[in-house]
Amino acid sequence: MSTATSTQPRPLTGEEREAFRVVRLVAFQQMPYYAAGLFSLIPVAVPGYGTWAVDRWWRLYVDPALLVGESAWTAREAGGVLCHELNHLLRVHADRACGLPQPYRHDVWNLAADAEINDDLLAAGVELPEGVVTPEAIGCADHGLAEDYYEQLIDDQDDDSGTGGNGTSADSGEPGCGSGAGLAPVPGELPPAHAVDGQSGIDDATGGLIRRRIAEAVRDAAGSGRGTVPAGLQRWANGVLTPAKVPWNRVLRSLTRQAVAETAGRVQFTYTRPSRRQSPGLILPSMRGPKVRVAIVLDTSASMSNADLLAGLSEIRGVLKSAGISGDRVTLLTCDAANGTPQRISRAENAVLTGGGGTDMRVGIAAADALRPPPHVTVVVSDGDTPWPDRSPRAKLVCVIVGNEQAATRTPGFALTATVPSGAGG
Structure with a gap:
């Protein structure tokens, strides 16, 4: 040649x-x-x-x-x-x-x-x-x-x-x-x-x-x-x-663990409880990791079934439980088109799907950020047909997109994103 x-x-x-x-x-x-x-x-x-x-x-x-x-x-x-x-x-x-x-x-x-x-x-x-x-x-x-x-x-x-x-x-x-x-x-x-x-x-x-x-x-x-x-x-x-796919629940567990681990690794020094290792004439601080708090925002106006919503949520809660995060350190919020204000619920099973669309999940994410004490990680479960914030919230953001792989490409770059297929809850 x-x-x-x-x-x-x-x-x-x-x-x-x-x-x-x-x-x-x-x-x-x-x-x-x-x-x-x-x-x-x-x-x-x-x-x-x-x-x-x-x-x-x-x-x-x-x-x-x-x-x-x-x-x-x-x-x-x-x-x-x-x-x-x-x-x-x-x-x-x-x-x-x-x-x-x-x-x-x-x-x-x-x-x-x-x-x-x-x-x-x-x-x-x-x-x-x-x-x-x-x-x-x-x-x-x-x-x-x-x-x-x-x-x-x-x-x-x-x-x-x-x-x-x-x-x-x-x-x-x-x-x-x-x-x-x-x-x-x-x-x-x-x-x-x-x-x-x-x-x-x-x-x-x-x-x-x-x-x-x-x-x-x-x-x-x-x-x-x-x-x-x-x-x-x-x-x-x-x-x-028929491309090979990594099971969605494995991806979701991995991303949730990653978000929790990043937060748990933010160790701070405190003099409230001095370090056991002391030097003569010096009082040294001890290191304290945060007790991670998580907010889960459920899109209840999305076009998905209760089974779809609970499929993603059950995986998330399983990871949180294995990491020792439960009880009052997990807050559930619902966000729908009918109510402009996100609602706090005690159990996922109590979430009421209102149907339709048009929910702005930025409102739910902002409500999670406004919780007191604020969460370290916010997990949004949605079908993804929503606008997203332009700036990263204070909490680490995890987006769980149900039954809409195309919408998963539109989540913000600062978020961790996983997709759950529709019908996974069945």
Whole structure:
């Protein structure tokens, strides 16, 4: 492959754009379930780069010499390369590279990631240029994960083979598949908001939706029995559609313990009870940790059932009890749309759900802060459809969002946040 140049990216010419349309249609014919991704990629010309690459924002950097002209790939080969580069984005190789022991070898990761992709493409009958990396070529088994290939390649490396981490995908100077594959950026890589032919880069949220649409199409294709869907691609689709999740109650217990531990660790010195360790002529203070007080604010106008509300609350109270926090050191408040003033209750079972929405949980958090003595930790149990305070309250804030994962992304940065699925109380 040729060495990368410093040529800056530019829009495709009319001839290049027409050739790219043909290549994209060929790629679609080979792997029709990739349609949502193939038609979302934003092509950019990088003359002299020597290969094709992607960035994190779904821009495809194309060396036009491989698209048109005497040295161009065939339409089927170019279509296969297009599917290859799309796979780097689908399989989030850039994010996965961050999980490798740092600093990682860009050249080795490029081989590992390419091998993870290419065996699936070849199994699906996709045509690729001669000499592409496969698991067999690097001494590994087919249909494995890039992380496993990377580890085996690193183990096989000679100690004097050179170190990497900051070069291009091949630290020897060869061009790589770009930042979208977890490698060095293409020379002159465009910023996210830069528009090419009126189209800006695709953000993470939109990219996630595209991945899901493709995963659903792959699953449907595998279920229909038409064509060949490689095993590695089916495994990827299943991972997207049924991602592994840490049990919500474990996350909630962890966050509650964290908030309590942070507060309990605020040790103060006091002369009320002098230290038993004294020096001649000196009276030394003793250290005293606070007896942690917790306020729990329940959103009783939220669109959730009693079972949902009590599911989160039971986990919270279990953690507090194990930490020795109970009795008058735990205060329950309810906050709803009908009453502007939060109500103090003795038992969670006495909370009355008023229905509807529109509760401003800032009022409940402020009421908890105004308690005397004030709490050290305030835990809010809500469906999250509420405004949140702009500033951190005096107490450490824990937000428990029930049945609304999207709302969990809108809680303030100074809060600890956990989500509880709807129906968990059942």
